[in-house]
Amino acid sequence: MTALLEVEDLCKTYRAHGHEVAAASAVSFRLEEGGSLGIVGESGSGKTTTARMVVGLERPDSGRIVFRGQELSSRPRGRSERLERARAIQIVFQDPYLSLDPRVAVGAAVEQVVKLHTKLAGADRRRRVLDLLGQVGLGEREAGTLPRRLSGGQRQRVAIARALAVGPAVLVLDEAVSALDVSVQAQVLNLLTDIRELTGVGLLFISHDLAVVRYVCDEALVMRSGEVVERGSTAQLLSAPQHAYTRVLLDAIPRPA
Amino acid sequence: MTALAPTAVVGRARFAKVRAFGGDWIIWLSAGVLVLFALAAVFAPLIAPYDPEATDLRNVLAGPSGDHLLGTDQVGRDTFSRLVYGARTSLVGPLAVVAASTVLGVLVGLVAGWRGGRLDSVISRVLDIMFAFPALLLAILAVTLFGKGLVAPIVAMSIAYTPFIARQVRGLVIASRSRPYVAAYTVQGFSPTDVAVRRVLPNISPLILAQATVMFGYALLDLAAMSFLGLGVQPPTSDWGSMINDSRGAVLLGEPLTAVVPSVAVIVTVIAFNVLGEELGDRIARRDA
Numbered sequence A: 001m002t003a004l005l006e007v008e009d010l011c012k013t014y015r016a017h018g019h020e021v022a023a024a025s026a027v028s029f030r031l032e033e034g035g036s037l038g039i040v041g042e043s044g045s046g047k048t049t050t051a052r053m054v055v056g057l058e059r060p061d062s063g064r065i066v067f068r069g070q071e072l073s074s075r076p077r078g079r080s081e082r083l084e085r086a087r088a089i090q091i092v093f094q095d096p097y098l099s100l101d102p103r104v105a106v107g108a109a110v111e112q113v114v115k116l117h118t119k120l121a122g123a124d125r126r127r128r129v130l131d132l133l134g135q136v137g138l139g140e141r142e143a144g145t146l147p148r149r150l151s152g153g154q155r156q157r158v159a160i161a162r163a164l165a166v167g168p169a170v171l172v173l174d175e176a177v178s179a180l181d182v183s184v185q186a187q188v189l190n191l192l193t194d195i196r197e198l199t200g201v202g203l204l205f206i207s208h209d210l211a212v213v214r215y216v217c218d219e220a221l222v223m224r225s226g227e228v229v230e231r232g233s234t235a236q237l238l239s240a241p242q243h244a245y246t247r248v249l250l251d252a253i254p255r256p257a
Numbered sequence B: 001m002t003a004l005a006p007t008a009v010v011g012r013a014r015f016a017k018v019r020a021f022g023g024d025w026i027i028w029l030s031a032g033v034l035v036l037f038a039l040a041a042v043f044a045p046l047i048a049p050y051d052p053e054a055t056d057l058r059n060v061l062a063g064p065s066g067d068h069l070l071g072t073d074q075v076g077r078d079t080f081s082r083l084v085y086g087a088r089t090s091l092v093g094p095l096a097v098v099a100a101s102t103v104l105g106v107l108v109g110l111v112a113g114w115r116g117g118r119l120d121s122v123i124s125r126v127l128d129i130m131f132a133f134p135a136l137l138l139a140i141l142a143v144t145l146f147g148k149g150l151v152a153p154i155v156a157m158s159i160a161y162t163p164f165i166a167r168q169v170r171g172l173v174i175a176s177r178s179r180p181y182v183a184a185y186t187v188q189g190f191s192p193t194d195v196a197v198r199r200v201l202p203n204i205s206p207l208i209l210a211q212a213t214v215m216f217g218y219a220l221l222d223l224a225a226m227s228f229l230g231l232g233v234q235p236p237t238s239d240w241g242s243m244i245n246d247s248r249g250a251v252l253l254g255e256p257l258t259a260v261v262p263s264v265a266v267i268v269t270v271i272a273f274n275v276l277g278e279e280l281g282d283r284i285a286r287r288d289a
């Protein structure tokens, strides 16, 4: 069976100040339809680089990104190819304070995406926008608000609604809850699980925290300096980590005694 | 003009403390002065008590009085009326320069900053070369080629001022390109042109406006200089620069007032534009930081 998303041997090397950094070397993984896959790793392990290549913001040096059996080009040409790629994969960034256009009210931010991707107009479009905001627990009151008036958690909900407005098959979350308070984190994580059940969207959930990843994903990869060092079910990674590095990551998680 | 580095209105926090105490008064004062001059220019016929060209040879170089608020010049024309009418030409010229150079600069800077690569290198090199030519020099050159009057200097200065906006816009666009909200638009499927023009440009336009405000003052100064040199506006039209030129004889006769009045008008306007532009730019930069 063809996977929802198949990433094969993605490589990316950055050259900065005369030396080279292999941000991603031969990263491969499979995400099944409706599945959820976690990527964990310490800071600088190449998680963001991988995410940016997957959504087309960064051009891989080599490797392939195959969506439902079709290779995605890293430079979409023309409007229809661009929109198709957008509908394949969307992303929610780490910092909700930087990822929303400060000039655009919440409702308008979602609406312009709906406008770009559907033929809906007028009242139908408005209803769709409110539906999307409702899915992430926001209402009509927030629709008219500028991002700067919202809390971090609310902003991240907007970012999720905006990504869902495209109607993506895969949603990448790059440290999407890391900047939030623990109680808000839990709310957003629950929200993601609900959305996955409701829409069947596949999740690629990135975090430096294996405990958070377990909350959302059944399977995960462990990355270190650009390489995948271990992969398996999250339960197995937590209970019987094979790689020494995974154990180090686990030790970093505070646990009730 | 050299003081106007491309980043002049971006991050200058040196006087932040003083300003925090100073509050808004300096902005309101500058804006007030400029609004006053603009109103004078628009309603000149209602405000000026005399025909600005009417000479009165029996009453030359008179001091301030109830009849002539700011006295008269060497051919007996009312200085106050000439000042009010002169505001028209003095303000319209820079307005044309700033409008044209801002449109051109935004276009060039947006293309260079957004496209990057080879095109950006070429554009940046051309802008560097243009920076080497002072606006006034280009304006004088244009006059020698196309004749005296306001048109040639305005066209030349519009081109000479373009790099100031272009470089600023290029820098702001390059900085915006790596912002997550811009990346988000790209991932959502908006076209590059759409993202640049309809998403990025509105976000950086307050800073462009601040820069244009500062430029307005400099353009006014340069155009006044052209008129002072006798290369700008030609009689019977006059502006503040040509008024200063007209009063050279009076200054030699020991009657500086007719020169002082338009000079003060130029200086006050230039300072007001400068303060307003820099102050707005600082505030926007601080708000966005």
Ligand SMILES: Nc1ncnc2c1ncn2[C@@H]1O[C@H](COP(=O)(O)OP(=O)(O)OP(=O)(O)O)[C@@H](O)[C@H]1O
Residues within 6 Å of the ligand: A014, A015, A016, A021, A022, A023, A041, A042, A043, A044, A045, A046, A047, A048, A049, A050, A208
């Ligand atoms: N644009 C870039 N130019 C140069 N080096 C880069 C660039 N982006 C990332 N890197 C380097 O690539 C490596 C991987 O970075 P990446 O951001 O993918 O890590 P990460 O796992 O997302 O880390 P974090 O948890 O801090 O977000 C790091 O060493 C980083 O310094």
Ligand SMILES: [Mg+2]
Residues within 6 Å of the ligand: A047, A048, A049, A174, A175
């Ligand atoms: Mg990262």
